[in-house]
Amino acid sequence: MSDTHAQTVPFVRDTMLPAAEPPIREAGAVRWLRENLFSGPVNTVLTILGVLVVWFLVSHFWDWFAHSVWNAGSLSECRQIIAERWGEGARGACWAVIRERWNQYTYGFYPSELYWRPTMAFGLLFLALAPVLFSEAPGIRRIVLGTTTVLTLGLMVALGAPAAWLVFAAVVLIGGLVISERQVSLLLVFSILYPLMGVWFLWGGSAWGPIMVLVGPVLGWIAWRVLHPVSSLVAIIAALVIPLLWWIGYAGEAARDAEGILSLSIPAVASDRFGGFLLSITIGIAGIALSLPLGIVLALARRSDMFLVKSLAVIFIEFIRGVPLIALLFVASLLLNYFLPPGTNFDIILRVIIMVTLFSAAYMAEVIRGGLAALPKGQYEAADALGLDYWKAQRLIVLPQALKISIPGIVSTFIGMFKDTTLVTFVGLYDPLKSMSDAVRASTSWKGIYWEPYIFVGFIFFLICFGMSRYSMYLERRLARDHR
């Protein structure tokens, strides 16, 4: 065909010209700048303002950061070093305070020879969380667990952990890594046992205490198995009541007796030795782990048709949401002392954890209720049509979808709660932000230091909260099933 036309047209180009360079305004960095920063008059003005603000901040604070001192024994020594290096009148940051008080910011007043215990507990926490957080991502899980194993063991060696415990940690962590490669659901057993284990590592004392606590649910389960053929209602009641009776009446004595027969004790550490990030993270993790299930129960209760259940849930949620957290903490630390019988020593950290949990559970309940409400009615009806009972419908159809919708809200609540742990300063506990910094400033060598502790603690909080936020985004992507 082309041949016939070859004679009829005067010229046919048979080679293409090489592509020309795009105009300079339409390529590379210039184009990016034009499109993103100077696309119109408003955008241009905003860009210039933004640059000015950044310049203002940098020009005011850069010299302070640039003149950082990391090695000094006191604030006056810091000032001396700054004056020597950068001339009289120069100002600079004195990070030496963080260097010297690093252990105190991390572990509070925990006995220094036992620093390895919270470290091990923290490392094992990731092993306990891995099957929950990364159940469907073997690659990420491998990286997280591998890093955890190496870091935990390395830190434990550095902190002078006894050889027996090193072996224990190595076996658990490496065993966990191996198991997670084979069958990750097996690790959930460890996740369930971890809370008791963590409490034992942190507070120490006799191992029989946590073991006897564990006996409660086992007894409940046995009762349920035995009574189930008789009546399922009786079985459920027995399964709930028997562990409670055991914990209230016998667990303490049984633990003491067992301790008398076979001593399984590690040195006990009292709650007043806790402080810094150890305290924040302990309260934060416990609050997060407890408030989510409690929040789910409250949300379901609030949507329940049963009048009493619904009213109680509404009263609880509205009361807790209407009261500031500080008021609850004061109640925990001051008023409870008067209502409890004299001589009872109800651990202050436990009291704070309970209050923080109740507080965030109320918010959690509302977040989850939002998720439940957002679910189309058809889903509930479909569950009913399948003949599922209430619990099965919630477990298999409603909650998985509702929780997925609520993920951003849930994680926001977690982040808020974690930051709220700094409020424990008002009940005399050493949170890292205020109490610990004030305690550091109360020593004669560091009196007068102001910004450095705040910036440091704020930075660590940012890292943790940012991590949580990124995880929630990952989870949202992971669970996005509808709009693929």
Next chain:
Amino acid sequence: MKTSVFLGTVAAATLMAGAGMADTLADVKARGELNCGVNTGLVGFAAPDANGNWTGFDVDICKAVAAAVLGDPSKVKYVPTTGQTRFTALSSGEVDILARNSTWTFSRDTDLKLDFVGVNYYDGQGFMVRKDLGVTSAKELDGATICIQTGTTTELNLADYFKANNMAYQPVNIDSNAEGEQQYMAGACDAYTTDASGLAATRAAFADPENHIILPEIISKEPLGPAVRHGDSNWGDVARWTLYALIAAEEYGITSKNIEELSKSSQNPEVQRLLGVTDDLGAMIGLDKDWAKRAILASGNYGEIFAANIGEQTPIGLARGLNAQWTQGGLMYAMPFR
């Protein structure tokens, strides 16, 4: 302070019933540990070091009481208390004694059901200003902006003083000492007011202490002392006379260095009674003969404690002033040991 007054009142009301039966001395002995309420951190008075060991002027009172009662100054559990929690911690029984730079006032002694056992530091509220402000007296502060910690007695004192002198001021409310320093340094206020001991400590920590002066006027009385619960007079006696033993020891020249020698060789009957060489004063308050000796050995006599924590050789550099012995023109006056 309103919160703490309210909570303290609730506390006191709740405790009324049980107060008569309390026997703190027996409780402490049975526990083998003294629960001592201290400040969460105040330079020179109470502060934990990098290893969590508490030191300070108030802390040494705790140590002396523990030494007198339990025979070991290290058997103290320090309970850090905030301005809000301190009095409730005491009345609820969480602490046995509160050595937390608390001002002895009428309402605290009566309405809050505390018993102040004495005064270990006579403080007073003062002002610090920049030298280039050209002010030499608090009377010239009319119209000044003043940094003031909220919820403390200092706030009320300030209002009283300016009213009495018919002057006006602009308060800049701050939450803590550290924040106050920062605001003052940043020029947010012309003057910074708090207890004179705190001003001295703050000024000592400045990069340029020579550019700041503490005005000569002291506008309030702040007698700071340890407190115990109302209604347990025996325990109050133990605390009171332990404090007096420290003060008396300085008066008689008993120090932690020469105490062993004096208890053997001193012919002074007062010293002999105090150190349990002759009379058995300890038995009258439920302790043994050597109680005062142990209390003095814990961290030294009153003068030694003062010098080690806040005295002129320390960075805080406080002069004895009102806190000198009565023989030196001060107010420290221990009742006779007889």
